[in-house]
Amino acid sequence: MDLSRLLARDDGLWELPMQGRMRVPGMLVGSRALVAAMDDKVLEQLANVTTLPGIVGAALALPDAHWGYGFPIGGVAAFDAAAGGIVSAGGVGFDIACGVRCLLTGLREPDIAAVKATLADALAAHIPAGLGSRGAIRLRFHEMDAMLSGGAHWAVHQGWGSDADLERIEAGGQMLHAKPGEVSDLARRRQKEEMGTLGSGNHYLEVQVVDAVHNARLAEGFGLAQGDITVMIHCGSRGLGHQIGSEFLRRMAGEAPGYGIALPDRELACAPILSPTGQAYLGAMRAAVNCALANRQIITHLVREVFAVHFPGHALPLLYDVSHNTCKVETHTVDGRPRELHVHRKGATRALGPGHAELPPALRAYGQPVLIGGSMGAGSWVLAGSGSALAFDSACHGAGRAMSRHEATRRWQGREVIRDLRHAGVEVRSPSLRGIAEEAPGAYKDVDAVVDAAEAAGLARRVARLRPLVCIKG
Amino acid sequence: MARCAWELFEHGADVGVRGIGATREAAFEQAGLALTGVIADPRRVRPRDPVRIHCRAPDDELLLLDWLNALVTEMTLRRMLFGRFEVHLADGELDATAWGEPLDPDRHRPAVEVKAATCSELEVSMHGDEWVAQTVVDV
Known part of the structure; x- marks a missing residue:
């Protein structure tokens, strides 16, 4: 990326000043090296987002930002419905x-050292993964409606988890x-x-081990100690979410001119929040959020079944569950006054700071756990949200x-990657x-550098x- | 002489699909092969069972978007892959047949599922004597 278009600030932020049709500045978060390594398309897409009606504050690209479709992936943008703000299917x-x-x-x-390979085989056999895989659960029409309204609540009431899980899920497990x-x-x-x-x-x-603790107080508060085993699950709303995204992107692309919205890129297709299409999308999108929460809850149940066989008596409590492709209605203080905003996070996670009322009591002193998925070789991170006003309480996602x-x-062959990872102590199972x-791990950025940048910028x-x-x- | 070919092109996190042909129809058909190519080698897919697809859109780009998304939906619902396509275009409408077979992971060796076709890099246009139909798909 050409840094000459940006104003460097001393807190790990890079500002794209307002120009042309931009309504707010663009803001990139990251070290010089991370931002310089981003594709020029990230800047182009960020500038496009700043032109959308009703945008508030700044459009953000976080340290893991990369060229997406419409919005950059690793992006945050907030819109005020009362100011003609929009909701964008592509922005989610x-x-x-x-x-x-x-x-x-x-x-x-x-x-788990002695049973690692066996555990990997058991998890791969028990949890459907890959193209064309089918789940064991078939939903009838009325059950689908209950799932779409209830999210993880619905799944727990079906017997796939406990009430204790729900308070450790963003929004209590139900959108x-x-x-x-x-x-x-x-x-x-x-x-x-x-x-x-x-x-x-x-x-x-993934089954993971806590490799290093960087903040003992926060780690203790989250129940993490060096050498502990954790399980991380990364997935979403599956075919239902994909179809909703496609249908509304198409609908919004067709209707945008009618709303007087000039799109610099069709992928930015959007509708006014208060329009019938905007409201319909928000209703459908929230149903898809519930689908994703239910899906991760069911997979959690399947993981627990496998662990119950190998390690009887271990309950596998939930540390936290947070989504990173959403649009949520939140109150943020902008220019000194609280405003109700529709915050789009595309490849960005919420990162509530200490004391936030939406956090469960057990986590409130520490801030929200922020889960950063890395590559299968490099590892992942647990962070604690800082509550950045600039970033609308957001942080990077991977x-x-x-x-x-x-x-x-x-560059790489699948068999070589699996062999190399086994030598590095990682058992990989995949149908593909x-x-x-x-x-391959080398296809991803340095997750440690991304996390350092998030911390330096006060996100988490x-x-x-x-x-x-x-x-x-x- | 115009080529009749498909290819994948670079995109940051996802994959671009491009169909090239002497006619718009041929370019759409090749874009269908490129879509399969994201998932698996189209040569491994037997064009056995036909599936009819109809779309209507106000312009060529949105028609390509609808065509590819219809294929994504049919592949998911039927758990099929497609290896041959026949497309007819007239007055903003697409009538097509896609031939394929049920997904066989051992033989098809699928790499990844396509979530949706996007409007990113979406283009249907003439380049010299060739039609090009392309977009980025989310995987």
Whole structure:
């Protein structure tokens, strides 16, 4: 990226000043090296987002930002409905409420050393992953409606988890104001056999060990100690969310001119929040969020079933679950006054600071756990939210890709990646060798540098680094 | 002489699909093959079972978007892959048949599922004597 267009600030921020049709500045978060390594398309897309009606504050690209479609991935933008603000299907993305959850196990690294390969086989056999995989749960029409309204609440009431899980899920495990009636028949049909499935691409399930603790107080508050075993699940709303995203992107692209919205890129298709299409999308999107929360809850249940066989008596409580492709209604103070905003986070996670009323009492002193998924070789991070006003209480969501899938398959073979990772102590299981090559650790940015930048910019504080031991990929 | 070909092109996190042909129809058909190519080698897919697809859109770009998203939906719902396409275009409408077979992970060796076709890099245009139909798909 050409840094000459940006104003460097001394707190790890890079400002794209207002020019042309921009309504607010663009703001990039990251070290000089991280921002310089970003594709020029990130800046172009960020500038495009700043032109959308009703945008407030600044459009942000976080340290893991990369070239997406419409909005950059690793982006945050907030819109005020009362100021003609918009909601954008592209600004949420197709995998609505894709997110990460982290389970504690009460196990230590030596406990699983002898059974690591067996555990990997058992998890791969028990949890559907990859193209065309089917879940064991089939939902009838009225059950689908209950799931779309209830989210993880619905899943727990079906017996897949406990009430204790719900308070450790963003928004208590249920996105309110969902409108299942806005979810099309095709979207429902796509989901019929996909409940409790992991998907493919960058989705995964990992058994990890706490490799390093960076803040002892926060780690203790989160129940993490060096050498502890955790489980991390990364997946989203599956076919239902994909279909909703496609249908509303198409609908918004067709209707935008009628609303007087000039789109610099069709992928930015959007509708006024208060329009019938805007409200319909929000209702359907919230239903998809609930689908994702239910999906991760069911997968959690499947993980617990596997661990119950190998390690009887270990309950696997939930540390936290947070989505990173959403649009949420939140109150933020802008220019000294509280405003109700529709905050789009596309490849960005919420990162509430200490004392926030939405945090469960047990976490309130520390801030929200922020779960940063890395690559299957490099590891992941647990951070604690700082409550950055500039970033609308947001932080980065992952390492971010450093190269295309095409380039990755030119550089690596799936079998080699699996062999190298085994030598590094990671057991990988996947139905797809090409998928493994596309997701090779070298295809991702340095997750440690991304996390350092997030901390330096005051988005979140480092708590603990997690190293993968078992990775199940779709 | 115009080529009849498909290719994948670079995109930051996802994949671009491009169909090239002497006619718009041929370019749309090749874009369908490129879509399959994101997932698996189209040569491994037997064009056995036909599936009819109809779309209507106000312009060529949105028609390509609808065509590819219809294929994504059919692949997901039927758990099929497609290896051959026949497209007819007239007055903003697409009538097509896609031939394929049920997904066989062992033989098809799928790499990744396509979530949706996007409007990013979406283009249907003439380049010299060739039609190009392309967009980025989210995986």
